[in-house]
Amino acid sequence: MFPTPIEKRSLPFNLSYRVAVWIALFLWLLPLIAVMVTSARSMADINGGNYWGIPTEWMFFENYTMVFTQTPMLRYLLNSLIITLPAVFGAVALSTLAGYALAKYKFRGNVALFAAFIAGNFVPFQILMIPVRDLTISMGLYDTASGLILFHIAFQTGFCTLFMRNFIVGLPDELIEAARVEGVSEWQIFWHVVLPLVRPALAALSVLIFTFIWNDYFWALVLVQSDEVRPITAGISALKGQWMASWQLIAAGSIVAALPPVILFFAMQRHFIAGLTLGATKG
Amino acid sequence: MQKLHSKQQQWMPVLFLAPAVILFVVYVIFPILQSIWLSFYEWDGIGEKTFVGFSNYIELFDDYQFWVALKNNLYWMVFFMLAPPIGLGIALFLNQKIMGIRLVKSMFFFPFVISQVVVGLVFSWFYDPSFGLFNKAIGLFGMEPVAILSDENWVTFGIIVAGLWPQIAYCMILYLTGLNNLNPDQIEAARLDGAHGWKMLRHVILPQLRPATFIAVVVTVIGALRSFDLVATMTSGGPFGSSSVLAYFMYEQSIFNYRAGYGAAIATVLFLIMDIYIAYFLWRMLKSEKA
Numbered sequence: 068m069f070p071t072p073i074e075k076r077s078l079p080f081n082l083s084y085r086v087a088v089w090i091a092l093f094l095w096l097l098p099l100i101a102v103m104v105t106s107a108r109s110m111a112d113i114n115g116g117n118y119w120g121i122p123t124e125w126m127f128f129e130n131y132t133m134v135f136t137q138t139p140m141l142r143y144l145l146n147s148l149i150i151t152l153p154a155v156f157g158a159v160a161l162s163t164l165a166g167y168a169l170a171k172y173k174f175r176g177n178v179a180l181f182a183a184f185i186a187g188n189f190v191p192f193q194i195l196m197i198p199v200r201d202l203t204i205s206m207g208l209y210d211t212a213s214g215l216i217l218f219h220i221a222f223q224t225g226f227c228t229l230f231m232r233n234f235i236v237g238l239p240d241e242l243i244e245a246a247r248v249e250g251v252s253e254w255q256i257f258w259h260v261v262l263p264l265v266r267p268a269l270a271a272l273s274v275l276i277f278t279f280i281w282n283d284y285f286w287a288l289v290l291v292q293s294d295e296v297r298p299i300t301a302g303i304s305a306l307k308g309q310w311m312a313s314w315q316l317i318a319a320g321s322i323v324a325a326l327p328p329v330i331l332f333f334a335m336q337r338h339f340i341a342g343l344t345l346g347a348t349k350g
Numbered sequence: 351m352q353k354l355h356s357k358q359q360q361w362m363p364v365l366f367l368a369p370a371v372i373l374f375v376v377y378v379i380f381p382i383l384q385s386i387w388l389s390f391y392e393w394d395g396i397g398e399k400t401f402v403g404f405s406n407y408i409e410l411f412d413d414y415q416f417w418v419a420l421k422n423n424l425y426w427m428v429f430f431m432l433a434p435p436i437g438l439g440i441a442l443f444l445n446q447k448i449m450g451i452r453l454v455k456s457m458f459f460f461p462f463v464i465s466q467v468v469v470g471l472v473f474s475w476f477y478d479p480s481f482g483l484f485n486k487a488i489g490l491f492g493m494e495p496v497a498i499l500s501d502e503n504w505v506t507f508g509i510i511v512a513g514l515w516p517q518i519a520y521c522m523i524l525y526l527t528g529l530n531n532l533n534p535d536q537i538e539a540a541r542l543d544g545a546h547g548w549k550m551l552r553h554v555i556l557p558q559l560r561p562a563t564f565i566a567v568v569v570t571v572i573g574a575l576r577s578f579d580l581v582a583t584m585t586s587g588g589p590f591g592s593s594s595v596l597a598y599f600m601y602e603q604s605i606f607n608y609r610a611g612y613g614a615a616i617a618t619v620l621f622l623i624m625d626i627y628i629a630y631f632l633w634r635m636l637k638s639e640k641a
Contacts, residue, residue: 221377
């Protein structure tokens with residue numbers, strides 16, 4: 068283990084390390100903590116310039132109730148779910164099929180196709196912007212959830228296929244061969260042999276791209292314009308303009324927007340990190 | 351029976367691949383070609399397209415705003431490179447087994463999980479000239495308040511610091527995983543040889559962390575070139591376009607100024623810059639694939 072385990076050091080060193088870790092964490096999250104405290108401030112505090120001290124009264128419930136009742140925040144939150152969940156499902160499903168084909172079948176162009184998926188995943192969004200916007204408009208999907216969902220599925224398929232292909236490559240060929248000898252059809256092999264084995268990868272991938280899609284802002288700006296469809300990232304930035312002076316509400320809104328991915332991350336932490344670093348331990 | 355199977359083995363991969371490939375071609379591959387093609391046209395986004403040859407590019411290279419954006423992208427790339435070493439530093443600091451360390455590690459990772467729009471808002475407060483924590487802090491050292499986000503000389507660096515926050519968290523996680531997978535025998539052997547501290551890090555640990563470093567550098571460069579969300583939420587490229595980056599400049603020209611052809615030319619330039627890194631990444635990836 069590196070650095071040297073702390074248990075092997077002196078007691079004072081140990082104690083100061085244990086304290087330092089929490090101080091460092093506090094400083095690291097200070098901007099975020101400030102926002103959380105601000106989301107519980109009263110209007111009087113904001114007007115009086117009390118931005119960083121302890122709030123004179125805690126308005127936690129009042130502020131959050133106001134965010135949900137006086138603004139379209141609830142709608143935005145719902146929109147984000149309506150867009151994100153199907154997009155995650157679609158991208159994971161398509162890329163599991165594609166990843167399996169790339170991992171376990173030999174055919175001409177296999178490597179080239181794999182390379183295209185990887186490369187596509189890194190391109191700047193702006194090179195896609197105008198044509199994708201036109202395409203979405205011409206299909207009548209501009210300013211609809213479906214328009215965004217379709218794009219997210221297509222784009223995330225690049226990363227997801229890379230991910231699934233690398234996972235499936237590691238599965239033993241013998242299992243598939245044995246099933247083939249038994250006369251099991253290719254589709255059945257995929258469904259009954261491969262799919263159960265890739266379940267951990269599916270979980271990791273889903274958590275990861277949930278946050279990618281949830282946090283998307285650019286495509287929400289480009290493909291959507293009305294409050295009825297707008298996801299929470301674009302929503303909160305629209306609200307910012309309207310409530311310039313009501314920082315406590317913007318703060319509460321920001322916390323609401325940040326919460327779902329944070330909760331998901333905490334609940335599925337192991338999967339999340341496995342997903343994020345799969346490439347880092349290989350490659 | 352065997353024949354049927356080998357036949358199935360031939361066309362099944364095509365079926366497995368078809369949905370993903372079709373969507374990917376329609377939404378990614380084809381639009382790239384279309385954008386490049388569009389960059390040779392003058393187009394307001396709705397009406398007739400007029401072929402203008404290279405004139406969008408000629409105009410671009412004469413456009414002061416383009417050079418500002420390009421220079422800012424360069425700053426992003428250079429200063430974003432602080433993320434891997436700082437991330438490694440934090441990872442080394444946290445790589446201990448004490449009570450609650452798992453919680454600490456995951457909370458350090460927070461900035462990466464939350465949306466960049468929220469990060470942008472958080473840092474806008476932080477920099478606010480009248481009440482922001484940043485100015486309170488420099489006030490303690492007797493310095494005059496600086497309105498970071500409305501000062502042409504500071505604004506880009508202010509946004510880059512905001513961008514570094516999640517990026518450092520990302521690099522930290524990559525390195526924490528790398529540190530977890532170190533080969534203990536090598537470390538013990540090096541310790542017996544008297545290596546420790548800096549020497550150990552340089553000659554034993556860093557070489558083993560190379561895969562993590564590779565990914566960290568790649569995602570950091572790509573992140574720097576892709577920077578859009580923070581610029582859009584914190585300054586909209588202002589003041590007077592001084593914090594714009596290519597991604598934002600392109601968006602501004604095509605959506606607000608109705609210059610789709612010109613926007614496509616900007617996007618093509620950004621794409622060409624990015625291609626250098628994509629090609630490098632692919633080359634490394636496929637090389638390790640063969641090995």
